[in-house]
Amino acid sequence: MKKTNKLLIKGMVCNRCITVLSDELLKLGLDISSINLGEVILKESNKPVDEQTLKVVLQKNGFDLLYDKNEQLISQIKLAVGRGINEQSETGEPVKFSKWISEDLHRDYDALSAIFSITQGNTLEQYIIHKKIEEVKALLVYTDQSLTAIAYTLGYSSVAYLSRQLKKYTGFDFAYYKRIRKDKLSIMEQSKQE
Numbered sequence: 001m002k003k004t005n006k007l008l009i010k011g012m013v014c015n016r017c018i019t020v021l022s023d024e025l026l027k028l029g030l031d032i033s034s035i036n037l038g039e040v041i042l043k044e045s046n047k048p049v050d051e052q053t054l055k056v057v058l059q060k061n062g063f064d065l066l067y068d069k070n071e072q073l074i075s076q077i078k079l080a081v082g083r084g085i086n087e088q089s090e091t092g093e094p095v096k097f098s099k100w101i102s103e104d105l106h107r108d109y110d111a112l113s114a115i116f117s118i119t120q121g122n123t124l125e126q127y128i129i130h131k132k133i134e135e136v137k138a139l140l141v142y143t144d145q146s147l148t149a150i151a152y153t154l155g156y157s158s159v160a161y162l163s164r165q166l167k168k169y170t171g172f173d174f175a176y177y178k179r180i181r182k183d184k185l186s187i188m189e190q191s192k193q194e
Helices: 015-027 051-060 069-091 097-105 109-120 124-142 147-153 159-170 174-193
Strands: 006-010 032-036 039-042
Touching: 006 069, 015 032, 015 039, 015 051, 069 097, 069 109, 069 124, 097 109, 109 124, 124 147, 124 159, 124 174, 147 159
Parallel strands: none
Antiparallel strands: 006 039, 032 039
C-alpha cells in the first residue's frame, strides 16, 4: 500500500466506531495521530501496511476504504454536515450550512451540492434536514429539552416549522418521542428498584 498519512473510511457513524477502528489499527501495529468519524490520520513513523490486510480488517468491522474521488468528497460533505450540527448543538448558534460546508471543504457550495445530488440520489439540503431530524429525535428521547429549546439550538425559525418537519420526515409528532423518553425512564426506574 502506498505510504499515506490520511485514510478516509466509509461506514464510521458513531463514537463506538472510532473505538473499534482505533483498536483494530493498533492491532495492525499502526500508530494513530488522530481519528475522527470517516478519517484516520496515521503518524509519519508507520511502516507501510498491506492494503489487502487493511481492507479485510476494515470490512470485518463494517468499514471500508474510500478511493473514488467523488465518494471521498461525499464522505467529507457528510462529515462537514455532522460537524455543523454538532456546532449548533454545542453553541446554540445557527449554522448556515451552505457557508459552513463551502468553507470547511474550500469549494463552491453549488458544485458540492450538484455532485452530492448526482451521486446520492437526493439533494444535499434533504440530507441536512434528515441529519437534523435525527438529532432532534435523539434530543427528544435522551434529554429533557423542550421542543422550543431544540428548535432554537438547531437553528429552526420556529417550533411550528420544526414540528411540521418532524412529522413530515418521521410520521410522528414530538409527543411520540417524549413518550419514548418517558417509557425509557420508567423502565430504568423499575430496574433500579428491583
